[in-house]
Amino acid sequence: MLDSIMESKLRIRKTQSLRRGRVSVPNARYFVTICVEDRKPVLCSEKNWKAIRDQLESQQREGDLKLHCAVLMPDHLHLVFRLGERLKLGHVIGKFKAKLDIEVLWQKDFYDHMLQADDSEESYGLYLFMNPYRASLVELDAEWEFWKRWREAPFDFEEFLREGEVIPTQWISESEKVKAGIIKRDAW
Template identity: 35%
Template sequence: MSKPLQGYQHLRKGRVSIDHQIYLITTVTHQRSPVFAEYSRACAACRMFSSVLTQDHHTLLCWVLMPDHVHWLLQLGEDGDISKVVGKLKATSAKAVRRLGFTGQVWAVGFHDHALRNDEDLLAVARYVVANPLRAGLVRRISEYPYWDAVWINN
């Protein structure tokens, strides 16, 4: 009898990367440590989120960085591998944080992904992502929270 999958292996069970599919991805910091409660670390990570996928053909539709986790609403491009894309986002943001002198592990191993179905309302999911700081009680209005972005916002 085979042993049931546990931990990170359980998260990967059945994971499939589909071109142009939109995924809601959540990953946490190592031991849920509030790495991004510090302004300079959060800003460094945010800069990486905004720039890391520009040369790949993947699109971050929206994201929010919380003190101990991040939510990304990501659309894969051609020949995308969700694990590689998430790995790139995590690696580049971790390097940016380490350049500021942080010596610990930034991200936990693994991530949770949910492929949006055709019947799911994309904008409702995006609003859910962006409203995370409100639900956590960090701010009273999303305009008060600096660590998020969405393609629907004019810069």
């Protein structure tokens, strides 16, 4: 009885399940989510965003990854990138967490999804871009300052963005379809 009470009071994370099925394929495209411990909303500051971008770009220069886009949320970071040939996926993310110079405690593991050949990077870019709008952190007529695209060519959706114009509300439902597809594919 005491054991069941203690177990219900203690939050037990099973991060090993995040590693199940994880593969590191050099040059594969990945969608990754890295969360703050206990999902504390402590990330969104200009100082943290600069440090995160600087660390990611440092790892890109070192050949760990080729960045496509990222969005910083209050309690997590989403990335889309191509894995380099030097390190495994877990080592790339571990290096990022270890070398990042901000006062944040990260969850021990991370969520990853390897994009398949027929997965549209455009859809993942839209998903990341729309994340703060879906979470109602910013109005559709405002710009979220913690979003970055590194790839040379803009995403198609960026062509429709005009300064001062409202982001179409249907983009929220379109980005939700990406999330549903990721969850469905990874639930097997």
